[in-house]
Amino acid sequence: MKAVITIASLSRAGKSTIAACLAAEFALRGHNTLLVDCDPRADATAHFMPPEKIHSSLADALIGLPDRAGGITGETFPLGGVVSPTVVERLGIVPGHIRFARFERVAPTAILRLKAEVEDLADSFDYALIDTPPSLGLILSACLIASSHVLVPVTGSHDTPVGLDCLTEMIEEVHRSHPRLEALALAVDLVEPGTHLRTLRRQTERQLRAMFKTVITRRDEIAACRASHLPVQLYAPGSAGAALFARLADEVMCAVNQSSLVPVLRSEL
Numbered sequence: 001m002k003a004v005i006t007i008a009s010l011s012r013a014g015k016s017t018i019a020a021c022l023a024a025e026f027a028l029r030g031h032n033t034l035l036v037d038c039d040p041r042a043d044a045t046a047h048f049m050p051p052e053k054i055h056s057s058l059a060d061a062l063i064g065l066p067d068r069a070g071g072i073t074g075e076t077f078p079l080g081g082v083v084s085p086t087v088v089e090r091l092g093i094v095p096g097h098i099r100f101a102r103f104e105r106v107a108p109t110a111i112l113r114l115k116a117e118v119e120d121l122a123d124s125f126d127y128a129l130i131d132t133p134p135s136l137g138l139i140l141s142a143c144l145i146a147s148s149h150v151l152v153p154v155t156g157s158h159d160t161p162v163g164l165d166c167l168t169e170m171i172e173e174v175h176r177s178h179p180r181l182e183a184l185a186l187a188v189d190l191v192e193p194g195t196h197l198r199t200l201r202r203q204t205e206r207q208l209r210a211m212f213k214t215v216i217t218r219r220d221e222i223a224a225c226r227a228s229h230l231p232v233q234l235y236a237p238g239s240a241g242a243a244l245f246a247r248l249a250d251e252v253m254c255a256v257n258q259s260s261l262v263p264v265l266r267s268e269l
């Protein structure tokens with residue numbers, strides 16, 4: 001596997017949309033790609049299937065199969081056993097599920113299991129993308145530990161700098177014990193077309209050094225694609241929204257595949 005990329009942010013910054021559409025873009029380019037939906041609300045999963053079509057999920061692999069009384073059995077599937085195909089060739093998904101909320105209550109030692117399970121799939125996929133919930137709990141720890149890179153979407157919202165402070169503190173903490181984790185540049189999402197980004201760049205340069213050039217502006221086709229259970233590339237082929245994800249994928253692939261990727265965490269400068 002070339003990279004395991006966690007998409008993380010504390011605000012509603014477009015994480016699930018970016019995880020789903022970037023994963024689709026990687027697969028459409030011919031790379032075997034795995035999307036792991038670690039948010040119990042399963043928003044990234046919704047880009048590929050409605051909830052009633054989810055028969056097995058991340059919870060079955062990391063927590064345990066449900067019993068009839070709504071509890072959990074001790075039995076788990078390997079992560080590879082819960083990968084479902086998607087409408088995009090070469091894109092597999094480990095669907096999210098509300099039951100995965102229980103992960104926050106498991107023994108802290110379980111946070112290493114996602115990494116081990118993803119590593120077991122290393123020969124089957126070129127890239128893995130992981131969507132995360134907007135919190136600093138065990139789920140995010142598990143995702144960061146399992147990852148080689150973290151990509152942080154931001155918006156122009158007033159709480160962006162504070163949220164980034166909290167998140168970068170956690171990324172640095174994980175990085176100290178798992179040095180392979182590198183922070184990619186920030187990706188900007190959900191801004192109106194034509195917005196001036198100078199203030200946002202100034203606000204966020206305190207925490208992370210660089211931003212990708214691509215700005216995912218608000219587009220109707222991006223907003224609408226999830227309800228149709230399609231990534232924007234299939235929902236609106238040739239649209240401006242699809243082109244934005246192609247540009248972002250160019251930048252992310254370039255950053256990930258640079259052998260001498262410069263760490264962008266401030267503390268490492």
Ligand SMILES: Nc1ncnc2c1ncn2[C@@H]1O[C@H](COP(=O)(O)OP(=O)(O)OP(=O)(O)O)[C@@H](O)[C@H]1O
Binds near residue numbers: 012018043134219226
């Ligand atoms: N570029 C865009 N244009 C229009 N709508 C967008 C765009 N990006 C995301 N959205 C919409 O904005 C909302 C928030 O996006 P999304 O769910 O991807 O954010 P998130 O960071 O995953 O949120 P959360 O923190 O709640 O998990 C969704 O309804 C999504 O469809």
Ligand SMILES: [Mg+2]
Binds near residue numbers: 016017043044132133
């Ligand atoms: Mg989300």
